[in-house]
Amino acid sequence: MYQLYVDFMSQPSRALxxxxxLNAASMGQALxxxxxxxxxxxxxxxxxxxxNPLRQxxxxxxxxxxxxxxxxxxxxxAILRHLCERFSLSDWYPSAGxxxxxxxxxxxxxxxxxxxxxxxxxxxxxxxxxxxxMNLGVQPNEAIAVDCKAVLDRALGTMExxxxxxxxxxxxxxxxxxxxxxxxxxxxxxMFYAPVDGMxxxxxxxxxxxxxxxxxxxxxxxxxxxxxxxxxxxxxxxMRHEKLSKVPAKL
Amino acid sequence: MYQLYVDFMSQPSRALxxxxxLNAASMGQALxxxxxxxxxxxxxxxxxxxxNPLRQxxxxxxxxxxxxxxxxxxxxxAILRHLCERFSLSDWYPSAGxxxxxxxxxxxxxxxxxxxxxxxxxxxxxxxxxxxxMNLGVQPNEAIAVDCKAVLDRALGTMExxxxxxxxxxxxxxxxxxxxxxxxxxxxxxMFYAPVDGMxxxxxxxxxxxxxxxxxxxxxxxxxxxxxxxxxxxxxxxMRHEKLSKVPAKL
Numbered sequence: 001m002y003q004l005y006v007d008f009m010s011q012p013s014r015a016l017x018x019x020x021x022l023n024a025a026s027m028g029q030a031l032x033x034x035x036x037x038x039x040x041x042x043x044x045x046x047x048x049x050x051x052n053p054l055r056q057x058x059x060x061x062x063x064x065x066x067x068x069x070x071x072x073x074x075x076x077x078a079i080l081r082h083l084c085e086r087f088s089l090s091d092w093y094p095s096a097g098x099x100x101x102x103x104x105x106x107x108x109x110x111x112x113x114x115x116x117x118x119x120x121x122x123x124x125x126x127x128x129x130x131x132x133x134m135n136l137g138v139q140p141n142e143a144i145a146v147d148c149k150a151v152l153d154r155a156l157g158t159m160e161x162x163x164x165x166x167x168x169x170x171x172x173x174x175x176x177x178x179x180x181x182x183x184x185x186x187x188x189x190x191m192f193y194a195p196v197d198g199m200x201x202x203x204x205x206x207x208x209x210x211x212x213x214x215x216x217x218x219x220x221x222x223x224x225x226x227x228x229x230x231x232x233x234x235x236x237x238x239m240r241h242e243k244l245s246k247v248p249a250k251l
Numbered sequence: 252m253y254q255l256y257v258d259f260m261s262q263p264s265r266a267l268x269x270x271x272x273l274n275a276a277s278m279g280q281a282l283x284x285x286x287x288x289x290x291x292x293x294x295x296x297x298x299x300x301x302x303n304p305l306r307q308x309x310x311x312x313x314x315x316x317x318x319x320x321x322x323x324x325x326x327x328x329a330i331l332r333h334l335c336e337r338f339s340l341s342d343w344y345p346s347a348g349x350x351x352x353x354x355x356x357x358x359x360x361x362x363x364x365x366x367x368x369x370x371x372x373x374x375x376x377x378x379x380x381x382x383x384x385m386n387l388g389v390q391p392n393e394a395i396a397v398d399c400k401a402v403l404d405r406a407l408g409t410m411e412x413x414x415x416x417x418x419x420x421x422x423x424x425x426x427x428x429x430x431x432x433x434x435x436x437x438x439x440x441x442m443f444y445a446p447v448d449g450m451x452x453x454x455x456x457x458x459x460x461x462x463x464x465x466x467x468x469x470x471x472x473x474x475x476x477x478x479x480x481x482x483x484x485x486x487x488x489x490m491r492h493e494k495l496s497k498v499p500a501k502l
Binding site (some may be wrong): 053054071073074075076077079081082085086096099102103104105107109110113114116117120121141143144149156161162165168182 | 327328329332360365370371398
């Protein structure tokens with residue numbers, strides 16, 4: 001029996017939830033979602049640290065007899081691949097086999113590894129310094145935010161120029177795990193409120209219409225689960241916009 | 252026939268060169284190293300962009316009849332795994348098999364994915380803003396350098412607390428591909444010159460004696476190839492130190 005520790009406000013958690021909910025039958029209902037609320041610092045408790053010494057969300061745990069922990073796995077990309085191989089979800093990650101299959105796997109791996117220093121660094125870093133930091137009582141750093149915005153813009157350009165060139169999805173004619181990961185990362189930009197943050201989803205995505213069209217395709221291909229796991233983010237975004245619209249905009 | 256495009260001043264390139272040189276016999280001499288000099292911007296040429304649209308070094312290329320490109324793979328971590336699986340280098344990356352083997356693979360994958368936003372971001376970012384930027388005529392950003400130093404310190408702490416806890420190597424009793432990757436990343440800190448940079452390899456590693464001892468073990472386990480691929484870095488470090496020792500230290 002597997003337990004997947006996730007938070008709706010964590011981008012990679014949402015990617016994993018989409019994969020698992022869409023494939024619950026193929027996985028023999030062997031996986032249970034467990035909530036870890038990051039804003040309540042539940043990932044910093046001793047109990048969670050036992051499960052994931054890296055103290056990150058998400059995390060996969062396999063329990064055996066008497067609920068003993070038989071295997072635990074941090075890092076969302078490693079979890080995405082492992083679940084696909086463990087439960088033969090070859091629509092989402094190429095199955096093992098000869099050299100040709102190894103090469104197909106390696107292609108998806110390269111997309112998953114590319115993500116960290118590009119989309120994740122840019123989008124996650126920008127959101128942290130523009131939106132999240134002040135909620136945590138951390139001083140946002142404008143120089144880092146500017147750097148992250150440049151990283152994000154380059155990453156979105158690379159998506160159009162490389163990963164989505166001549167193909168509907170990173171995975172080809174249908175989405176793979178990298179599509180889920182990338183798309184869920186970018187969704188957090190909906191938190192931005194232009195009059196205060198100086199940018200929002202529309203302005204950031206403006207120069208990248210192909211990325212935007214691809215996001216719509218990913219959402220459609222994984223409907224209605226996609227909207228299900230983004231419901232809380234939509235609500236949080238709406239609340240933030242409403243709250244900020246009542247304070248005077250920056251001069 | 253495979254070609255591996257590498258630069259001695261690229262950390263992941265060195266990790267890949269160590270793997271390939273140590274296993275040249277197992278790989279049937281089927282891999283040739285090709286030099287791409289980043290400081291001469293050879294990775295920005297149209298010719299290289301054809302091989303790797305991401306314009307990164309390293310990159311793996313498989314050529315067929317008439318030197319046609321049959322397969323190309325960017326991203327060092329994806330290349331490390333792919334070469335191990337393609338040439339059955341199970342000492343360096345666990346071989347495929349049942350659930351137990353999948354879990355061993357997933358463990359190494361989690362280390363490879365962990366690397367990007369921690370060791371790579373911290374060590375690579377710090378080196379860029381302290382050492383590399385001024386050589387490229389780019390204005391170093393002190394705020395980002397400070398952030399990267401904090402990321403690096405946390406990553407080194409995590410190495411001692413998690414990845415090297417109760418084990419000689421990340422891979423267990425012997426090094427795996429993650430050991431090569433992590434160790435080659437940290438070697439670049441030898442470029443630092445304390446009187447000018449305010450820190451150097453010794454001062455950064457001071458609080459992390461277990462990481463330092465592990466680096467010595469990795470170097471020993473992969474000798475003499477380890478020193479071979481770091482020869483140019485040692486030379487560049489020595490040149491930089493000598494040059495900087497002739498300019499007045501910062502007040």
